[in-house]
Amino acid sequence: MTERARKICLLGDFAVGKTSLVSRFVNSTFSEKYLTTVGVKVDSKRVELAGGDAVKLVVWDLAGKAELDSLNRSYIRGAHGLMLVADGTRGASLRAALYLWMQAQKQLAGVPVVMLVNKLDLIAQWEVSTDDIARLQQSLPTWRTSAKAGDGVEEAFAELARRTAELPR
Amino acid sequence: MRRYPDKVSTILQRYLIEKAHPLVISVDRTGRVREIQGDPAHYGYRGNEVEPLLRLCADMRVGAESDRHAFWPLVHLAQGHHVALHWLPDEPCDHVVITDSDLCNAELAERQQTANELALAGIEKSRTIKELKRVRLELEERERALAETQAFQRRLIDTLAHDLRTPLTSIGGYAALLHPHLKENTPLQRALGAIQRNAVYLKALAENLLELARSGHVEANALQRREFALDELVADVDAIVRPMADGKDLALEVAAHANTSAAPCFDPVKLHQVLLNLLSNAVRYTPAGGRVEARIEWDGQELRMTVADTGIGIAPEYQQRVFEPLNRGAQQGKEGAGLGLSIVRQLVDSMGGRIALESAVGVGTRVEVRLPQAPAGPAGEPVPAVPGEPELKLANRRVLIVDDDPDICELLLWSLRDAGYEPEILHDPAHALERVRALDPGLAIIDVDLGLRSGLAVTQELRLAGYHGAVVVFSGAADHRTRRAAERAGADGFLAKPLEMGRFVDWMKRLLPADRQTLEDAE
Numbered sequence A: 001m002t003e004r005a006r007k008i009c010l011l012g013d014f015a016v017g018k019t020s021l022v023s024r025f026v027n028s029t030f031s032e033k034y035l036t037t038v039g040v041k042v043d044s045k046r047v048e049l050a051g052g053d054a055v056k057l058v059v060w061d062l063a064g065k066a067e068l069d070s071l072n073r074s075y076i077r078g079a080h081g082l083m084l085v086a087d088g089t090r091g092a093s094l095r096a097a098l099y100l101w102m103q104a105q106k107q108l109a110g111v112p113v114v115m116l117v118n119k120l121d122l123i124a125q126w127e128v129s130t131d132d133i134a135r136l137q138q139s140l141p142t143w144r145t146s147a148k149a150g151d152g153v154e155e156a157f158a159e160l161a162r163r164t165a166e167l168p169r
Numbered sequence B: 001m002r003r004y005p006d007k008v009s010t011i012l013q014r015y016l017i018e019k020a021h022p023l024v025i026s027v028d029r030t031g032r033v034r035e036i037q038g039d040p041a042h043y044g045y046r047g048n049e050v051e052p053l054l055r056l057c058a059d060m061r062v063g064a065e066s067d068r069h070a071f072w073p074l075v076h077l078a079q080g081h082h083v084a085l086h087w088l089p090d091e092p093c094d095h096v097v098i099t100d101s102d103l104c105n106a107e108l109a110e111r112q113q114t115a116n117e118l119a120l121a122g123i124e125k126s127r128t129i130k131e132l133k134r135v136r137l138e139l140e141e142r143e144r145a146l147a148e149t150q151a152f153q154r155r156l157i158d159t160l161a162h163d164l165r166t167p168l169t170s171i172g173g174y175a176a177l178l179h180p181h182l183k184e185n186t187p188l189q190r191a192l193g194a195i196q197r198n199a200v201y202l203k204a205l206a207e208n209l210l211e212l213a214r215s216g217h218v219e220a221n222a223l224q225r226r227e228f229a230l231d232e233l234v235a236d237v238d239a240i241v242r243p244m245a246d247g248k249d250l251a252l253e254v255a256a257h258a259n260t261s262a263a264p265c266f267d268p269v270k271l272h273q274v275l276l277n278l279l280s281n282a283v284r285y286t287p288a289g290g291r292v293e294a295r296i297e298w299d300g301q302e303l304r305m306t307v308a309d310t311g312i313g314i315a316p317e318y319q320q321r322v323f324e325p326l327n328r329g330a331q332q333g334k335e336g337a338g339l340g341l342s343i344v345r346q347l348v349d350s351m352g353g354r355i356a357l358e359s360a361v362g363v364g365t366r367v368e369v370r371l372p373q374a375p376a377g378p379a380g381e382p383v384p385a386v387p388g389e390p391e392l393k394l395a396n397r398r399v400l401i402v403d404d405d406p407d408i409c410e411l412l413l414w415s416l417r418d419a420g421y422e423p424e425i426l427h428d429p430a431h432a433l434e435r436v437r438a439l440d441p442g443l444a445i446i447d448v449d450l451g452l453r454s455g456l457a458v459t460q461e462l463r464l465a466g467y468h469g470a471v472v473v474f475s476g477a478a479d480h481r482t483r484r485a486a487e488r489a490g491a492d493g494f495l496a497k498p499l500e501m502g503r504f505v506d507w508m509k510r511l512l513p514a515d516r517q518t519l520e521d522a523e
């Protein structure tokens, strides 16, 4: 039997760190330079699950937009899981992530979702408060991450891998 | 569909092939590459090594319906190209088709990059403007408050200067005028001596009030540092205090000692005022036959002034209060004691020094003032050494210190132990949650500047995990933004670096949970 493969998409406003999170997760690298993603970039990585299983995560890193345009709509088709990404230093990006989720749900009802509030290393400049995070956690598995320092990244991807692997497809 | 005339079709084909660089890979059912048309090298695949492209295509088909034409218009390849990618199921081979999108998308990419960067710059700009506005409002508010206080203080100063100083000067002047006309050692002359001493005391009191009135007054309060001779300070103060001491039959000793030839450089007027206040306090509260001693020591780095007496002493419950202004009655039933020590505290603070008091009722009091030799140049902005009210309630005496600087940790460890706590040190913030769970400290003291992992992130982590104990963070960035971020992250208190250890420890002592404190207070 071939290994299970799962498609996950990163959704979030521009410059919140989607590409950086993927390169931290896939290549363990980080760059300060901002190079916006045009279209989509697809990477994959094998993730070991508890109990010896493994799943291949195919990660779709989409161009950041505050709402779902037709291109991104076509890219998220068939996704098994969504990773919402916000930038803790920009409160508006959290609202954008939640709005994107709402829009994506029309197309992907019921797929597992995790929320990443990124740039934890810049917490001194965060607009998102601890209370905001605590509230988020009540409706979504939420991780505070830093693509730069690495905090939470592995854990968040593993969580989504686990949840998508449980799906029948 | 109508076909183009053959000639047109040929030209179109050549044109499109030139621009779009189509690469077509045909793969049979077993996955073997049967045919490659086009130039793989254009997309960075050397030789005919197109495996990565096939793998990518297979990855992208995860989640898609398996036997349908799949099309992704704008895909970023690992080598940097942007392409349109087709998957065409066919017989006997399936085809992967890519065409170069860079040409038509270069402009799109550039526009998106510029637009996003502009938006980011806009966010940063409006943030900065908001911050500037807030700071300006705050400054205006402070300026207004300051102006009001200053106006009031100026009136107070004027009134005091006139209504107190003037008559006191004439009392002193007339007494001096009378002095030679009275016979030595007669009751009348002793009475005049008493008038003179009290006039001196009253004058010192008036000066203290003036200092208090001026203390919000920026210019008047600025330090006027200059070099001076210790002997002069001693002689001046001795001359003023000795008549009072003699009158009460006290042994008075005022002495200075320097073990360096470098002259001290302080604000001599303030220094004078500090010493005078300490000495006149000591003389006032020491019964006849007692002893008052002042020592001034200078080692080139620090000026230490100690005033010790064999007086009535101060009860422990009053020892903190004697440093507060107008604390009448703090010193065992005598009135008017308040001003002296509060002025001393203010003066010492303004010179960046520390003050310590030891006292036992019926035995005596010893006050030690230590003033660091500040480097030349304008005095630094005072930063609050400890958080203001409301003070924290600590559930227990365990303290977890999270800091990666071993020297600071050691210092905190010893001073907190001295203050009655049970501190523990943690250098690696990654284990903070684990340690807090194990230790359940009443207080966590966390350095904000811990390399990449901010102490604020640690604070947030503790709060999210349900830690309800007190968290105090300290940071070298004592600005409002960091302070607010600390609050948002869930910290109860914010300390500025470098920690002023003396005041920090005093503060911690006040926070000590009740069980221990009552034991100490009971003596």
Ligand SMILES: Nc1nc2c(ncn2[C@@H]2O[C@H](COP(=O)(O)OP(=O)(O)OP(=O)(O)O)[C@@H](O)[C@H]2O)c(=O)[nH]1
Residues within 6 Å of the ligand: A012, A013, A014, A015, A016, A017, A018, A019, A020, A021, A031, A032, A033, A034, A035, A036, A037, A038, A062, A063, A064, A065, A118, A119, A120, A121, A122, A145, A146, A147, A148, A149, B116
């Ligand atoms: N300090 C810090 N900077 C980060 C972090 N993650 C990303 N960045 C920076 O944020 C900027 C944007 O990161 P990207 O990963 O390109 O953001 P993106 O979400 O992919 O942006 P788009 O592709 O435009 O949607 C870059 O300058 C990164 O270096 C982080 O965790 N900490």
Ligand SMILES: [Mg+2]
Residues within 6 Å of the ligand: A018, A019, A020, A035, A036, A037, A061, A062, A063, A064
């Ligand atoms: Mg990106």
